[in-house]
Structure formats: C-alpha cells, structure tokens
Amino acid sequence: MIKRADADDFWQSVTGSKDSLDEPFVETARREVFEETGIDCVPGSPLAGHLQDWRLENVYEIYPRWLHRYAPGVMHNTEHLFGLQVPANTQVRLSPQEHTAYQWLPYKLAAETCFSPSNAEACLLLPRFFQQLS
Numbered sequence: 407m408i409k410r411a412d413a414d415d416f417w418q419s420v421t422g423s424k425d426s427l428d429e430p431f432v433e434t435a436r437r438e439v440f441e442e443t444g445i446d447c448v449p450g451s452p453l454a455g456h457l458q459d460w461r462l463e464n465v466y467e468i469y470p471r472w473l474h475r476y477a478p479g480v481m482h483n484t485e486h487l488f489g490l491q492v493p494a495n496t497q498v499r500l501s502p503q504e505h506t507a508y509q510w511l512p513y514k515l516a517a518e519t520c521f522s523p524s525n526a527e528a529c530l531l532l533p534r535f536f537q538q539l540s
Contacts, residue, residue: 407519408505416521435488444499455492462487464524487528489535
C-alpha cells in the first residue's frame with residue numbers, strides 16, 4: 407500500500423492513467439508500477455515478478471477533490487485491474503511527488519486500509535488470482 411502525497415492518510419495500491427489513448431493497458435500498468443514504486447515489471451527484468459491482467463473493470467464516481475484532473479463534465483472513471491506478484495523483500499522506491507510512505511500488508515488488512523472502495527475490492531480479489539494467498 408502506498409500513501410498519497412496530496413491527501414491526508416489516503417492509502418491505495420498503484421493507480422494511474424494512460425499516457426495516450428493508444429497505450430495498451432498492460433504498458434500503462436508496467437509504467438505506473440515503475441513510476442510509483444521503482445519496481446520494474448517488464449518481462450525478463452531480474453525482479454519482474456508476475457504482472458497479470460485480471461480482465462476486470464470498475465466504473466466509479468470521481469472524488470470531487472480530483473475532478474480538476476479530468477475534462478469538464480467527466481464525472482466517472484473506468485479502472486482496469488491488474489495484479490502484481492513480486493518476490494519477497496522487493497525494494498520500493500517511491501515517487502515523492504505522488505507518495506510519502508509504503509507498507510506491505512496482508513491482503514485483508516490492505517483492503518481495510520484503502521480509502522477507495524473499488525481499490526479495497528481489488529485487494530480482496532488477490533486470492534482469486536494468486537492462489538497461495540487463500
């Protein structure tokens with residue numbers, strides 16, 4: 407879990423947006439993981455771990471405090487869910503403009519820590535995709 411720099415005590419998993427409309431979601435996920443945590447999940451990287459497209463989407467209402475980041479009139483966002491399994495003791499290097507702290511948590515506690523209900527729901531899906539968490 408990573409703590410947002412622009413909000414008091416808001417914890418989340420890695421999130422982000424496409425850089426362009428034609429950027430594949432998997433590339434967005436890899437780029438955002440690297441930008442926010444320093445974890446390189448490009449296949450073949452020494453600590454790549456396992457990035458998995460869950461082929462799930464959530465549509466949620468954008469929090470009013472962040473509406474300025476979107477085009478006028480945009481009120482909802484669609485998020486595409488990915489999971490990333492990394493080796494134990496994977497080092498994290500936060501982007502200080504975006505996040506101020508991190509913590510590795512069991513998935514149920516991670517879900518309880520999330521400020522976003524859709525992010526919490528994604529945490530609870532982890533055992534469905536990574537069996538050793540059940």
